[in-house]
Amino acid sequence: LVNYFMRADWSRTLIARSAGITEKREFPVFAKSKLTDKSADHVAGNKTVLFLSDVFSKYLEPEVGRAAIDILQAFGFSVKVLRTVGAGASLLSKGFIPVARSHAGKLLDEIKQLGVGADVSVVGCEPPEVYCLKHEYSSLIPDRRDELELLAKDVWLVEEFLLRVANKYRSILQPNLFSKKETKLALHTHCHQQAERPADDGLPTGTAATAALLRMFGFEVEVIDAGCCGMAGTFGYDAEHYDLSMQVGELGVLPKVRKATAENRKVLSTGSACRLQFSHGAKTTSEHPLVLLARVINSKEEK
Numbered sequence: 001l002v003n004y005f006m007r008a009d010w011s012r013t014l015i016a017r018s019a020g021i022t023e024k025r026e027f028p029v030f031a032k033s034k035l036t037d038k039s040a041d042h043v044a045g046n047k048t049v050l051f052l053s054d055v056f057s058k059y060l061e062p063e064v065g066r067a068a069i070d071i072l073q074a075f076g077f078s079v080k081v082l083r084t085v086g087a088g089a090s091l092l093s094k095g096f097i098p099v100a101r102s103h104a105g106k107l108l109d110e111i112k113q114l115g116v117g118a119d120v121s122v123v124g125c126e127p128p129e130v131y132c133l134k135h136e137y138s139s140l141i142p143d144r145r146d147e148l149e150l151l152a153k154d155v156w157l158v159e160e161f162l163l164r165v166a167n168k169y170r171s172i173l174q175p176n177l178f179s180k181k182e183t184k185l186a187l188h189t190h191c192h193q194q195a196e197r198p199a200d201d202g203l204p205t206g207t208a209a210t211a212a213l214l215r216m217f218g219f220e221v222e223v224i225d226a227g228c229c230g231m232a233g234t235f236g237y238d239a240e241h242y243d244l245s246m247q248v249g250e251l252g253v254l255p256k257v258r259k260a261t262a263e264n265r266k267v268l269s270t271g272s273a274c275r276l277q278f279s280h281g282a283k284t285t286s287e288h289p290l291v292l293l294a295r296v297i298n299s300k301e302e303k
Helices: 002-007 009-019 055-061 062-074 089-093 097-114 126-138 142-152 158-172 205-214 244-248 253-262 272-282 288-299
Strands: 047-054 077-081 121-124 155-157 186-189 220-224 266-271
Touching: 002 266, 009 158, 047 062, 047 097, 047 126, 055 062, 055 272, 062 121, 062 158, 062 288, 077 097, 077 121, 089 126, 097 126, 097 142, 121 126, 121 158, 121 253, 126 142, 126 155, 126 253, 142 253, 155 205, 186 205, 186 253, 205 220, 205 288, 244 253, 244 288, 253 272, 266 288
Parallel strands: 047 077, 047 121, 121 155, 186 220, 186 266
Antiparallel strands: none
């Protein structure tokens, strides 16, 4: 029923005008089934990781969350999906500090209950949510700073985490999964990921980590190094910001996405909002890199 109202012209117009949202974009719609902890409870691994979902991987694009879980399980991990959705990055971006602080406390309590000091890592696939937990919480909840400093060492994007365990765990996968692929990729990453700082262990983080993982699986990867796509979370949905959002996209990212598509390169993007921008502004369907890698691992290898 909700999806009907999100798609119908009359209701979209009503929603857009009452909420200050542009009518020029399609609204995201809910998937038929959401990501739940049951998505991960059928495989027992040698070590448990906690999966931090987000609004998109939980409700709108659960295939991204399932792909992350499939890959982690293929590498030999048991996955527990956290009940708390996201780290509150969107709340912070809109200035809802008290609500974000309450959300952060709830998430930390759940992580603590599930055993983060006992060699348990927290991973996610939406960059702003992962990096919000990793970098912003110590300022948001200063009275839990000691706890957060310990936690931050074990918070990663899925791609960053897999690179750090690859040498130990990839031997359980079929060797041909890492053979050279004919599919050529164009990779765009979320701005938070592009800005991620180097890690103390010297291994890749952010954009470099995603590109490195794809190359480990045998893909030729071209990184679209052109800055922001223009969406900036919900910024591109604001009626007053729509034109600026498109202008920013046309500065570099959207033309490069169109060029990659014309050259038969498969376009990948780690940001949920970025994928919406590519669909709208470049008429290009893109997917999260983890969805592609899950297909490879599930023996539907890209040719």
